[in-house]
Amino acid sequence: MSKVIVVTGTASGMGKATVDKFAAEGWNVVATVRKEADLTVHEGNPRVKTLLLDVDDEQAAPAFAQQALGQFGRVDALVNNAGYYQMGPIESTSLDQIHRQFQTNVFGLIAVTKAFLPHFRRQRSGVIVNISSLTAEQGYPYSAAYAASKAAVATFSEGLSMEMAEFGVVVRAIIPGQHATRIFTKIDVASGIDEEYQPGIESFFAATPLTGSLPHVTADVIYQAVVDPQTTRVRYYSGPDSTAIPEAKRILGPQQYWEEFRQAAVGRPSALFRTLVPVPGPEPLEREV
Template sequence: MNRTVVITGTTSGFGRDSVRLFASQGWNVVATVRKETDLAIHDDLPNVKTLLLDVNDEGADTAFAEQAAARFGGIDALVNNAGYYHMGPVEAASMEQIHDQFQTNVFGLMALTKAFLPHFREQRSGVIVNISSISADQGYPYTAVYAASKAAVAAFSEGLNVEMADFGVSVKAVFPGAHATRIFTKIDQAGDIPEDYQSGMQRFFGMQGTGSSPAVTAKAIYQAVTDGRIEQVRYYTGPDGVAVPRVKRLLGADWYWEEFRNAATGNPSDLWKSLVTQGKEPVEFAL
């Protein structure tokens, strides 16, 4: 019997590419979208059923979990992909924006996960994959609120991985680096940004590359679901996503942070330029 995965936030980017990858590998897919106008987005894939879900509507999650399980007779995996991106100096962010960032990326994710946990626990199997971010491993300036929400996702995934181990259920987190997805065209930007921040923002975002294809992260999500490594939590993807933990191992956390901070404030060292380059894997460096 074909296995079944639920994937949230599937109109573009990681979500859409993941739907197509799982479907191509013979999986049944329950894909979620927020708008009725998007319900036909996967109609070309016969083993995909698209359902409406707003991950911020926590009251709908239990009924959705039951509906999703009924579509194909069970659920083998859940991919919590839906999220959004708040950008700007913390000073300029409204508390409403900060709460909204955590509501979608953290509380909505937790609520949906809770709705599926009884199903996985009772069947003594299942994989939950949560989308975190490389910024969860080290906070980036001007995206500190977003990074904090993704750090919460990472810690939640690690704790829940151990919590569910007795039931044969694995919980994992994928840490993408910069990717060319539509999340960056749907930025919730802080308003009334003081002029003092403009040069720093231009400098920092000027350091960022365009990113790799979302298909790269879709492959990492598929690997996390299918590799059978119940104890592994963290999966890094994209050139900078892979580079950050590697460079941290090379330099140690304190030295790495010093190098990153210097680079982000406009004073990158020659060592930093050698280790982290735009769109390339870091070189091996003898220390």
């Protein structure tokens, strides 16, 4: 019998690539999209059932979980991929924007996870994969709220992994580096930014590589995380910039790494940092800011 995975946020990017990867590996997939217009995105793949879900609607999660279970009669894994990216100086960012950032990336993710926990606990098996971000490892300027939300995802995953271990349920956090996905065309930029911030913003973006890894890079890591028999590992890194971070921190130590990163973020990386942390993949970013 084919195993079944639920993947949220699959209209494009890493979510769509993840659906394609698991279907190609013989899994049945329940894929979610937020807009009715995207319900046909996986059309033609008999292994995929596409359902509507707005992860911001916490009250919809329990009913969605039952609907997902009814598609193929079981669920073996859940990938919480749906996300939202807000950027800009915190001073200029409205509290509504920050609330939305956490609503999608944290509270919505937790609500969907909670909806599936009773099922996984009863069947004494299951894998939950939450998509965090490289920004969870070090806070980038002008993305502080986003980074905080993704750090919450990573530590939530670690805590939940210990809670669910006795029930045979495994929890992972994926830490992707910079990727060439449509998230960069969906940035919610802070408005009314004081002109005094402009030099810093320009310096940061001038220092930020305009390339990233393709979505299938992280889809492959997600697949590895789901099938990995090692049950206690939580963090999985994806992309050349992300996979280099643990080793760079080991070599430099946390404080020196932080100092090196601060310099790199404003366009002054040392030769050592450039060696330890390579530029992301070769694909151009889709970024409109």
